Amino acid sequence: MAKKLNTTVLKKFRSFSLKILDWKRVLFILVVVSVFIRFPFFFRDYIDRDESTFILMGQSWVNGYLPYIQLWDLKPPITFLYFATIIKLFGKSFFAIRLFGSFMVALTALFTYGIATKITSKKVAFWAAIFCVFFQSLFGSLQGVMSEHICTLFFVAALFILFLKEEGKWFFTAGLLLGLSVMTKLNMAYPVLCLGLYFFWEGLHKKQIWTNIKYLIFMGIGFLTTVLLTLLPYYLQGESDIWWKSIVEAPLAYSEGKFHSPWKTLPYVGTIAILLGSGYYFKLIDRKSKQIRLLIVVVVGILLSYIQAGKVNGHYLIQLYPFVLIPLAMAVAKLPFITEKYRPLIIALLILIPMESYLEYANIISNKVQKASFYNGEGIDVPRYILEHELETKNIFFTEYHIGYWVLGVNPPTKAATHPSNITREELFPYMDNPRKTGIEELKYIMDVVRPKVLVAREGKKIFDKKLVEYNTYIDAYLKKHYELTATVGRGLIYQRL
Structure with missing residues (x-):
């Protein structure tokens, strides 16, 4: 009798827990987790030198100079637009820049959750989203706002649309978002190209080539619209040449730098390939799923961009996490059920993951006591x-x-x-x-x-x-x-x- 009662209670609890996993509650949880993990870093002077450069470029734009005119950095203009917008609205505020960065991470995780629910259960999707927040916020210099955070949000939003809709207007919208992603970080052109090739191949395979070509045309128009809009202010000022040289030619020259080599990317590329290959080999990942194929195509495109660049910094991996975590979460979910006795250990590990954040909380409190300011560095x-x-x-x-x-x-x-x-x-x-x-x-x-x-x-x-x-x-x-x-x-x- 007691066993039957316990089973009934467990079923009701699981049913209740699934019902509360609607997108609004999931977004609330993701925002809370993201802000909690990243909050103590709102007061740090800088976390990565690139972020400091983006802030300078954004300030220059606010002062009336388009990117690359007064100051120069090796990123497309949408990266600097984020910082210019925050500075224009909130002034010189580290807090505002990092706060909206936290919201961006939460939104990326929400779209990750949305994509995952189309392939797997809400429970697995939820944990994939939670770990998406962890991996985009911890382990290195990820607590700042990097160009990878911005471009990944646009890309994952576009992919979410492609998972849900098959109409020309939605492919056009996805193209706009993909254009924003590439105009934030140029290497995202590789996964965009791979997506285009995949849809073309799928059209041939399913004998609907003209339908898919039509969709690709809509997506291409959306993509080019975004790109041309970033060119427009330069064209109006007669500076189209510096737009082309800074956005297209300079990154290609950078990838040929003296300290870059495709061989340096092999540890990262090899690790991802082994993880996903193992999932396929042991049938933990459904190789027949169209959605899974789309994720793998994106991952392959990003990895190819790393090989071409000949360099992988820790923050580059932000681009991979949403697309890799979903199939990995699905694979882990198929492993033998974790018994009750191991759950306290798992909970303890989850609590310990944000150790960097706990240390930084202690740091800002110490700085407040010693220097009367939370801002430090x-x-x-x-x-x-x-x-x-x-x-x-x-x-x-x-x-x-x-x-x-x-x-x-x-x-x-x-x-x-x-x-x-x-x-x-x-x-x-x-x-x-x-x-x-x-x-x-x-x-x-x-x-x-x-x-x-x-x-x-x-x-x-x-x-x-x-x-x-x-x-x-x-x-x-x-x-x-x-x-x-x-x-x-x-x-x-x-x-x-x-």
């Missing part, structure tokens, strides 16, 4: 020191913590110095219309002609990549001869020109 403390001690701000060179330009309201010394490492990427100079031809020439121009009154570096770290011996030899000797170390703020070194 040398990118904030160094500019504060400079202002308090009335040091030069208009002619300053941040070789590290370059978010300091934004805090102080000034620009980098040259266009090539927008992101400090771009000084050494001389293969990009022709595409940013830089008058200097080599990185050393650019560095000498900054030090000998611009002559920064203040230079900021980082303690215990070479100013340039340790492989770039010529650059470091030059700057070290120059600092020793022409500058003195005025102060050390945290790990920030403040040099003043003699």
Whole structure:
């Protein structure tokens, strides 16, 4: 009798838990989890140097300069539009930039949930979405707002539409979103191309080629509409050439850089291939499912883009997580049922996953006690020191913590110095219309002609990549001869020109 009662209660509980997994409640849960994990990082000066560069580019746009005109970075303009919009609406607010980044992560996870519900149960879809938040927010420099966060949201929204609808207007809408994704991060052109080839192949296979070609035309029109809209403001200002060089030609030149090689991507590409291949081999993933094939096609496209770039940073993987987590969650769900005695261990592991967040909560509380501010990091403390001690701000060179330009309201010394490492990427100079031809020439121009009154570096770290011996030899000797170390703020070194 007791056993029967327990079974009845368990069935009712499971039925209730499935009913509450409608999209509104799921979105609420995902927002709460995303904000909780990412909240303590709202107050950090910078989490990844790329995010700092995006902020500078966004501020320049707010100031009236289109991307690539005053400052320059190797990303399409929609990346900078996100930051420009937040800055225009909320001013110079780390909090607003990171808060809306958290909402973006939650929305990406929601679309992941929506896609997964078309293939598997709501329970499996829910956990795939939860882990989508985890993997887009933890383990490295993912707590900031990266271009990968933005482009992945647009792509997963487009794929959700393609899962649900088969009408021309919806393919057009998906094309608009795919265009936004590519105009945020150019490598997403590879999965877009793979999707197009897949729909063409499917049309041949199912003998509905003209129907699929019609859909592809609608999708292509939507895609081109987005791309041309990003070109329009440049065309109106007579700057179409710099749009083309910065968005198309520069990324191709970057992929041929001296530190890039397809072989470096093999650990990542191989791991994903083994995981998905094992799922197929052991029949944990349904190889006959059209939806699964679509996910795999997207994954293959993204992996091909990594191979072409010859480089995989940790934040690049943000693009993969939604599309990989769904089939992996389905595979795990088919494994033998986890007995009750292991559930406390699983719950404990789930609680421990956001350990980075717990440590950062402790960090901001400590900073509040010591410095009377939740906002922390040398990118904030160094500019504060400079202002308090009335040091030069208009002619300053941040070789590290370059978010300091934004805090102080000034620009980098040259266009090539927008992101400090771009000084050494001389293969990009022709595409940013830089008058200097080599990185050393650019560095000498900054030090000998611009002559920064203040230079900021980082303690215990070479100013340039340790492989770039010529650059470091030059700057070290120059600092020793022409500058003195005025102060050390945290790990920030403040040099003043003699």
